[in-house]
Amino acid sequence: MAVASVVILLALAAAVLLGPLAWRVPINEIDFTARLSPPSWEHPFGTDDLGQDLLARMLYGGRISLAVGFAAMAVALFAGTVIGAIAGISRGSVDAVLMWITDLFLSLPQLPLLLVIIYLFRDSLKALAGPEAGVYVLIVAVIGGFRWMPVARLVRAQFLSLREKEFVEAARALGASTTRVVVHHILPNALGPVIVAGTVEVAAAIIAESTLSFLGLGFPPDIPTWGRLLYDAKDYLDIAPHWALFPGAAIFLAVLTINFIGDGLRDTLDPRKVM
Amino acid sequence: MGKYILRRLIIALPSLLGISLVLFVLLALAPGDPFGELATNTNIPPEVRAALRVKFGIDDPIFVRYLRWLVAMLHGDWGFSFSSRIDVDKLILQRVPTTLFVVGSSQILALAVALPVGVYAAMRPYSIFDQIANTFAFVGFSLPTFFTGLLLILIFSVNLGWLPFVYRVDIPATGWHWYWENFKQAIMPVVVLGLFQAASYTRYVRSAVLDVIRMDYVTTARSKGLNEGKVVLKHVVRNALIPVVTLVALQMPAVFGGAIVTEQIFRIPGIGSLLITAILANDTPVIMAVTFVFACLVVVFNLMADIIYGWLDPRISYR
Numbered sequence: 001m002a003v004a005s006v007v008i009l010l011a012l013a014a015a016v017l018l019g020p021l022a023w024r025v026p027i028n029e030i031d032f033t034a035r036l037s038p039p040s041w042e043h044p045f046g047t048d049d050l051g052q053d054l055l056a057r058m059l060y061g062g063r064i065s066l067a068v069g070f071a072a073m074a075v076a077l078f079a080g081t082v083i084g085a086i087a088g089i090s091r092g093s094v095d096a097v098l099m100w101i102t103d104l105f106l107s108l109p110q111l112p113l114l115l116v117i118i119y120l121f122r123d124s125l126k127a128l129a130g131p132e133a134g135v136y137v138l139i140v141a142v143i144g145g146f147r148w149m150p151v152a153r154l155v156r157a158q159f160l161s162l163r164e165k166e167f168v169e170a171a172r173a174l175g176a177s178t179t180r181v182v183v184h185h186i187l188p189n190a191l192g193p194v195i196v197a198g199t200v201e202v203a204a205a206i207i208a209e210s211t212l213s214f215l216g217l218g219f220p221p222d223i224p225t226w227g228r229l230l231y232d233a234k235d236y237l238d239i240a241p242h243w244a245l246f247p248g249a250a251i252f253l254a255v256l257t258i259n260f261i262g263d264g265l266r267d268t269l270d271p272r273k274v275m
Numbered sequence: 276m277g278k279y280i281l282r283r284l285i286i287a288l289p290s291l292l293g294i295s296l297v298l299f300v301l302l303a304l305a306p307g308d309p310f311g312e313l314a315t316n317t318n319i320p321p322e323v324r325a326a327l328r329v330k331f332g333i334d335d336p337i338f339v340r341y342l343r344w345l346v347a348m349l350h351g352d353w354g355f356s357f358s359s360r361i362d363v364d365k366l367i368l369q370r371v372p373t374t375l376f377v378v379g380s381s382q383i384l385a386l387a388v389a390l391p392v393g394v395y396a397a398m399r400p401y402s403i404f405d406q407i408a409n410t411f412a413f414v415g416f417s418l419p420t421f422f423t424g425l426l427l428i429l430i431f432s433v434n435l436g437w438l439p440f441v442y443r444v445d446i447p448a449t450g451w452h453w454y455w456e457n458f459k460q461a462i463m464p465v466v467v468l469g470l471f472q473a474a475s476y477t478r479y480v481r482s483a484v485l486d487v488i489r490m491d492y493v494t495t496a497r498s499k500g501l502n503e504g505k506v507v508l509k510h511v512v513r514n515a516l517i518p519v520v521t522l523v524a525l526q527m528p529a530v531f532g533g534a535i536v537t538e539q540i541f542r543i544p545g546i547g548s549l550l551i552t553a554i555l556a557n558d559t560p561v562i563m564a565v566t567f568v569f570a571c572l573v574v575v576f577n578l579m580a581d582i583i584y585g586w587l588d589p590r591i592s593y594r
Contacts (some may be wrong), residue, residue: 109569111532214421248422256417
């Protein structure tokens with residue numbers, strides 16, 4: 001399952017990265033004669049209400065969707081690892097406060113807050129970094145900023161058990177500073193579960209971005225991410241179902257394969273497999 | 276038990292305060308002036324604008340503003356919706372029951388599917404049933420709710436024409452007919468949200484039961500000659516439910532997030548769709564209030580999980 005998923009996901013990524021080189025139809029070529037046409041040889045995935053080619057739009061939008069997923073995962077892993085490591089190595093009040101913040105974030109209603117943050121900060125970031133880069137940075141930051149908590153807990157739990165191990169004691173006895181012990185001895189050993197959590201984070205981030213775009217509050221219409229395509233397609237379900245089905249299937253395929261890969265990794269890395 | 280519930284309530288208060296603080300800081304940090312529109316309006320003289328700023332205390336220190344906002348929220352003074360011309364608390368009170376109905380029924384559906392499937396799969400690990408259930412669970416939580424919602428509309432409303440795809444509060448019918456129409460329009464949103472949750476719950480239940488079923492006391496119960504049903508229900512499931520309750524409580528923010536999406540797809544007039552319309556209409560008082568209500572609902576559901584926890588494992592409530 002996991003190996004097949006890796007192959008499918010790589011094929012999807014390759015299609016999205018290299019596809020626009022092979023399929024050279026512009027994403028914004030408007031052709032009213034081919035409005036809402038179903039899949040054909042000329043337009044393999046059909047066209048939308050302006051006659052724009054959906055295959056080209058999906059290949060372009062897929063880059064953004066996947067890029068958001070991986071970038072948000074990186075943000076979440078980085079923040080979670082730093083916070084979890086600090087909480088795990090320091091005892092007492094620092095640990096307590098950090099874990100209280102983590103629990104607080106876990107009980108925040110994430111989607112409403114994501115929507116509110118994007119509503120409040122979108123315009124100023126657009127002015128700062130341009131419409132595309134601004135929205136991209138904002139979405140990656142907020143999705144990552146609301147997904148670090150499970151990682152922080154994982155890292156902290158790993159730290160709590162690893163810091164009592166003999167090899168850490170040995171390093172400390174040799175005169176290693178706390179920073180060195182953390183970075184060179186504990187962190188590399190704590191990363192296994194974090195990698196598994198990271199794969200699942202990518203799937204969650206892709207769903208989060210698609211949800212925002214689907215609600216009309218993600219990327220602007222000229223950046224056709226998969227969620228945005230679904231948002232535009234939902235009012236034409238009765239006459240052009242293909243328009244919604246292709247991007248929806250793409251999101252599903254990406255998320256499903258990533259989840260299977262995460263599951264496979266967990267089985268491989270976790271020796272406590274149930275027989 | 277009473278003392279335990281009281282203690283949980285007291286612990287829940289700081290997290291509500293924390294959430295309100297996060298919300299308020301967000302609002303305060305956000306660029307843009309709530310009176311910015313007045314500044315460009317030439318009909319309003321500068322003195323009036325200054326007087327309004329003093330009245331609403333825009334220039335006070337942020338701590339004072341937070342306290343005043345908090346006191347106003349506690350008094351039920353949630354402001355006035357710019358676009359609906361109605362008090363925010365009235366607007367939200369109209370909408371909350373619909374959301375609670377959809378979320379509540381979908382949670383019941385999710386547990387009704389996940390508990391039997393998860394328990395049965397864990398009793399026969401790696402059997403064909405387990406593998407099929409596992410695959411379905413993966414497919415289930417990889418299918419985003421907005422896509423399944425559209426798929427169901429496409430199949431049952433557009434192609435088959437069986438179910439309505441616009442949710443109506445004012446159904447022109449009475450008696451049984453009213454209930455039937457309500458049931459029909461609730462099927463698709465509840466199924467979309469419920470099955471999505473059921474997928475992840477099934478996996479939680481399966482792994483929790485697997486952890487418990489190998490315990491010695493289960494072997495003891497079996498060797499005492501208890502029949503299998505009694506062993507599973509009274510010995511295994513009750514103990515396996517304890518971690519499941521925690522995980523279900525942790526899922527609550529995601530559940531309400533899913534409610535926003537389903538309300539948007541099926542045009543259910545709940546607080547989720549209210550939030551989206553308010554955001555699209557720049558209706559700040561409504562946005563802040565709805566977000567706060569969502570936070571309160573999450574905390575309330577967590578509290579309920581804590582109480583169920585204490586009932587499932589009495590040791591917890593004495594600690």
